[in-house]
Amino acid sequence: MMAELHNYLGVGAVLFALGAIGFLTRRNLIVMTLSAELMLQGASLNLVAFSHLHGNYQGQAFAVFIVAVAACEAGVALALFVALYRRKRTLDAGAWRELAEEGLDSGRGVEEPPVAPLLPVHPEFPRLTPAGRVPEVPKRRAGRRV
């Protein structure tokens, strides 16, 4: 029983560590979010293993809450990514490095010269499906605060 618990906790720890590595190394915002979800999965695996060991439902209830919070997080993150992508046409997390604190050398890992994109991004290319009237894209973007 205890050795089984140890195995499950070990798998949860491995998933957690892999999620942390993915969050640290990847530069795509979506992959970073997925790595955070991977860490949550490792944690909920721990909770379920302990729930089985103790014979009650507390761990499973907490894992259900983890699923709910992960759903919230994914929804808000998706909305943020859509908004960010609309500004800069990229999903690179390094594109928003100016949000970091002054004097904090946060971009040390990505100091290599920027690689040109494989294909020039068409300015009007990816857009959400317009519903209703046609939005006036250039005028409104010029008037919006940055």
Added chain:
Amino acid sequence: MFAQTDWPGGHALTVVPPLLGFLAVWWLMPRAKAWPRSAGALLGLAALASGGLTLFQPGTAMVQNLLFGFFALVAIGAAVLMITNRNPLYSALWFVVVTLCVCGLFLLRSAPFLAAASTIVYAGAIIVTFLFLIMLAQQAVGVAAYDQRARQPLAATLSGFLVLGGLLCALRPWVPETAAGRFAATSKTAAATPASQSQAILRVGVSPESSAVRDSDSTGAPAVRQAPSLAASPLSQQRNRPVGTVRGLGRSLFGDYLYAVELAGTLLMVASIGAIAIALRTPRGKV
């Protein structure tokens, strides 16, 4: 009751898989130039095989052991492929594999409702919307520049595996007899005074002056009445009892954790409102 023989080979098999896994993950990280990825794949397979040897325990529940090994190894391998793939589309698909394998582990740990919910929420809703966003954002042919190279791959992988090593070292004393003895001692003391402990938990959970209110309040009464039996969880007295029923989980959720469920619902609503407000295309105030 658990001897050191639970871990065949002693320390070697506990050290080798993380080391091989470290090398494999570091090797497979996306780089600017082309590099032989097959070496990393071989290293990863070796790490998985040695990890499987570590996990494998000849025992009575052979089918369970085999299923656990399958799910665990596939989940770990898919997780490695997820964080090292250069295409975020494939990363998302590998994440589906990880989710399904973790749901299999949930089933093995008698959590069927959680397995179903995770499959629906993760592999269904979240991944589909993320794939939608990826396909919107990456209509250009090829891999984006920021996906072609990782950010500090060596340092990040090293720190991640140091965390993993720390976790595994902290987990290891669970198996020998010292931890088992400590565990039995705590459960014995917990079993000695279950009533007082449950009373204490009840006092903490419920406001103290509510004993008269408890019986009159129609919504709060079931939660409070469930609390003594479910909140008191001495480790020994309920162990090995099957916990797999959805009914029990529902009673726990809507009995013990009723307020938390309400809070989670509120959180979901606030998050959906926030998502709509963030992603809205029109300026504020106009529709």
